[in-house]
Amino acid sequence: MxxxxxxxxxxxxxxxxxxxxxxxxxxxxxxxxxxxxxxxxxxxxxxxxxxxxxxxxxxxxxxxxxxxxxxxxxxxxxxxxxxxxxxxxxxxxxxxxxxxxxxxxxxxxxxxxxxxxxxxxxxxxxxxKDWSNIAKKGSVDAMEYELKKLADTITSIHEEMFYLREREREMQELNRATNSRMAWLSFLSLFICLSVAGMQIWHLKSFFEKKKLI
Missing domain, CATH: 2.60.120.680 (GOLD domain)
Structure with missing residues (x-):
């Protein structure tokens, strides 16, 4: 009891x-x-x-x-x-x-x-859900009414957990894709910087050779 x-x-x-x-x-x-x-x-x-x-x-x-x-x-x-x-x-x-x-x-x-x-x-x-109408139509007592409402609440929470888990998985995939793109962008930026630096060195070397400074 x-x-x-x-x-x-x-x-x-x-x-x-x-x-x-x-x-x-x-x-x-x-x-x-x-x-x-x-x-x-x-x-x-x-x-x-x-x-x-x-x-x-x-x-x-x-x-x-x-x-x-x-x-x-x-x-x-x-x-x-x-x-x-x-x-x-x-x-x-x-x-x-x-x-x-x-x-x-x-x-x-x-x-x-x-x-x-x-x-x-x-x-x-x-x-x-209109629980008052459910209680009237089902002719259930107070305990069954509360238990039925609680069961639906638990089901809703369970579905919400799966929904949040799915959203979390989507966010993780988005983060992985973003990190991968950022890594490729970093390598591309580094390659461009090294290429520009190499071209500048080559240009300066050619300029000094023409001027017979080296």
Missing amino acids: KLQKSSLCIILIIIGLLSTITQSIRFELESGHTKCIAEDIKSNSMTVGHYSIVNPNEGQPLPETHKITLRVTSAYGNSYHAAENVQSGQFAFQAVEAGDYMACFFAIDHQPPLKISIEFDWRTGVAA
């Missing part, structure tokens, strides 16, 4: 830490300006995002001046989401390319300038 309680505590602590990582962020954007947020996403990972403008006057409709444009692009410039002059929205897609994905917010220009507060929640991998 004590072992089950300690295991449950560990599970809750881990999930609590994960939940703090995936909390939404709030930031301010001045009209006529752009702000971009980057997220490193693995290939074949699910990602979801929710964004909305925070109403400066609660209980009243949002002003027409409070509108934003959002574009989500991959590291290779491919567009995955685009919305213009909206006050809220969401996106969801499965990443085909690995790398840094950019979510760029743009506030329409306004005179005089104003600041817009934006609430943005961007989740990837295991954090992108």
